[in-house]
Amino acid sequence: MEILKNISEKLVIGKADEVVDLINEALGNGLKADAILNDGLLDGMAIIGKRFKEGSAYIPEVLIAARAMNRGLEILDPLLAEEGAEPRGTLLIGTVQGDLHDIGKNLVSILFRGAGFNIIDLGSNVAPAVFIAKTKECSPDIIGLSALLTTTMIKMGSTIKALRESSITTPVIVGGAPLTQDFADSIGADIFASSASDGVEKVIALMVD
Ligand code: B1M
Numbered sequence: 001m002e003i004l005k006n007i008s009e010k011l012v013i014g015k016a017d018e019v020v021d022l023i024n025e026a027l028g029n030g031l032k033a034d035a036i037l038n039d040g041l042l043d044g045m046a047i048i049g050k051r052f053k054e055g056s057a058y059i060p061e062v063l064i065a066a067r068a069m070n071r072g073l074e075i076l077d078p079l080l081a082e083e084g085a086e087p088r089g090t091l092l093i094g095t096v097q098g099d100l101h102d103i104g105k106n107l108v109s110i111l112f113r114g115a116g117f118n119i120i121d122l123g124s125n126v127a128p129a130v131f132i133a134k135t136k137e138c139s140p141d142i143i144g145l146s147a148l149l150t151t152t153m154i155k156m157g158s159t160i161k162a163l164r165e166s167s168i169t170t171p172v173i174v175g176g177a178p179l180t181q182d183f184a185d186s187i188g189a190d191i192f193a194s195s196a197s198d199g200v201e202k203v204i205a206l207m208v209d
Contacts, residue, residue, distance in 0.1 A: 011044030013063025033079035089141035094122030096155040101148035128162035156189035
């Protein structure tokens with residue numbers, strides 16, 4: 001659809017205000033938030049990601065595209081999260097230490113909120129000691145770790161180890177583009193999620209068990 005293509009194109013060139021205007025127009029035309037997310041915003045992120053990998057886009061361009069993505073997510077957030085269900089539990093989430101990527105983590109938070117969870121978002125570049133302190137303070141039902149770099153995914157292992165050494169037994173869910181089930185198993189994660197929706201399904205299944 002033309003408007004979704006426009007959203008994707010404007011995101012790729014980092015035109016955040018235009019992305020916001022187009023999203024509002026698309027919503028006004030009756031388009032669903034999840035279609036705008038998947039076929040507009042995420043399509044644009046995939047294009048900029050491919051260019052970054054190939055070396056035809058650089059960090060400043062990726063950064064302004066990411067800002068446009070987050071501005072778009074702010075509008076879609078209440079719509080994706082709309083449900084008004086009873087709180088199912090609390091998710092404490094953050095991107096691990098050394099890692100600044102927060103878009104996937106933000107999306108995971110939105111979908112969990114939509115599924116009725118309370119969210120405590122610690123942001124990105126979160127040290128193990130912060131996960132421990134916040135878990136002790138807030139007693140979440142589940143702890144979520146996100147990582148996008150092969151160099152930071154190992155921090156997930158040290159975060160889980162530090163949590164367990166602090167006698168915290170709260171289940172931990174891990175996710176992020178470079179992760180695999182085998183890696184998640186090797187660091188003692190309770191759940192590996194390949195996507196935000198996969199994460200929601202697996203956490204709900206774990207809590208029902
Ligand atoms: Co970065 N970056 N980046 N970057 N960046 C990647 C990840 C990279 C794959 C690009 C590439 O080379 N192809 C590459 C990593 C290579 C590797 O480690 N193997 C890379 C690199 C190298 C870097 C730097 C090192 C570059 C440099 O400085 N030389 C640097 C590192 C900075 C740091 O963190 N210390 C860097 C910087 C940046 C920006 C700051 C410019 C920007 C981030 C801005 C921001 O997040 N606010 C950025 C971006 C945007 C990307 C790409 C282009 C897009 C990532 C993204 O947001 N995807 C990325 C290329 C790519 O992935 N194609 C890339 C969309 C998002 C919705 O997907 O995060 O995978 P994702 O989340 C998914 C799932 O993975 C899952 O659910 C989400 C939705 O379904 N999921 C979870 C994620 N977390 C989960 C947690 C869960 C459950 C599911 O439970 C808790």
